[in-house]
Amino acid sequence: MAEIAQRGMTGKLIVMEGGEGGGKTTQLRYLHRWLCQLPAVQSLQAEGQITDIVVTREPGGTLTGQRIRQLLLDTSPEEPLSDRSELLLYAADRAQHVDHWLKPRLAAGVWILCDRYSASTVAYQGYGRKLDLTLIDQLNQIATGGLVSDLTLWLDVPVDVGLGRAQARGESDRMEQASLAFHQRVRQGFSQVFAQATYPVEQIDAMSDEVTVAQHIQAAMLRWLSQWYPTHFPG
Ligand code: T5A
Numbered sequence: 001m002a003e004i005a006q007r008g009m010t011g012k013l014i015v016m017e018g019g020e021g022g023g024k025t026t027q028l029r030y031l032h033r034w035l036c037q038l039p040a041v042q043s044l045q046a047e048g049q050i051t052d053i054v055v056t057r058e059p060g061g062t063l064t065g066q067r068i069r070q071l072l073l074d075t076s077p078e079e080p081l082s083d084r085s086e087l088l089l090y091a092a093d094r095a096q097h098v099d100h101w102l103k104p105r106l107a108a109g110v111w112i113l114c115d116r117y118s119a120s121t122v123a124y125q126g127y128g129r130k131l132d133l134t135l136i137d138q139l140n141q142i143a144t145g146g147l148v149s150d151l152t153l154w155l156d157v158p159v160d161v162g163l164g165r166a167q168a169r170g171e172s173d174r175m176e177q178a179s180l181a182f183h184q185r186v187r188q189g190f191s192q193v194f195a196q197a198t199y200p201v202e203q204i205d206a207m208s209d210e211v212t213v214a215q216h217i218q219a220a221m222l223r224w225l226s227q228w229y230p231t232h233f234p235g
Helices: 002-006 024-037 039-046 063-073 083-107 118-128 133-144 159-168 180-195 210-228
Strands: 012-017 052-057 110-115 151-156 201-205
Touching: 012 024, 012 083, 012 118, 024 039, 024 052, 024 110, 024 151, 024 210, 052 083, 063 083, 083 110, 083 118, 083 133, 118 133, 118 180, 151 180, 151 210, 159 180, 201 210
Parallel strands: 012 110, 012 151, 052 110, 151 201
Antiparallel strands: none
């Protein structure tokens, strides 16, 4: 956050993280709609303190990122993707997203709701694929250029429940097809990363129905909004 302030950025980067089927995409839609309708947020927009509220994702938040996403999630690639190639592709997607999408919008006062960010790489490639965690931290530093989230919402759900939801949707992508043990390590990875995080993280129990989870997220958001904008959200 200090990094963001130093760069003169005035927007907010709110990240949704978690394992497969936690409901991030669903909840980002709820959160976007709810924020846009909040009278205090509308006042902030009228005053020019917020210029827009937008949703994006990793991988695939830029045109280049969409091509990288296809390479990453393809279930029948021409040749198997090595674990190190996978790591570098996620990092390349993030570097492009940060430089060409996130930073310009944050500097212009936009609130960005982002589906996954750097913690996903630690959880999936570090804990899931067992690649070197120190190297991943360094790579994340390069990819993010030091940009950290203002708030991360961790949608936590048991692995079998999340995978069950994802599979009930139909075809699985390459990452969803990884073993149960892989996804269990990923969940453990998120728990380790967030236990040590130097940025704000709210753990959200994502087991309940969509509307209840949305209410948990809104309660967490209101706590942070009242810290960021005490005059508009007196608590
Ligand atoms: N990845 C990503 C890495 O390995 N490293 C990285 O650095 C990064 C950035 C991305 C993949 O890439 C990996 C992680 C991923 O495997 P993706 O398609 O973007 O691929 O996959 P996810 O981010 O996992 O997104 P999903 O859409 O698969 O899952 P979500 O967003 O968590 O869940 P959502 O909202 O789509 O819901 C899934 C299903 O569950 C239902 C929904 O209706 C939907 O059918 N659902 C619920 N059902 C019951 N109760 C609830 N509360 C529900 N909420 C949603």
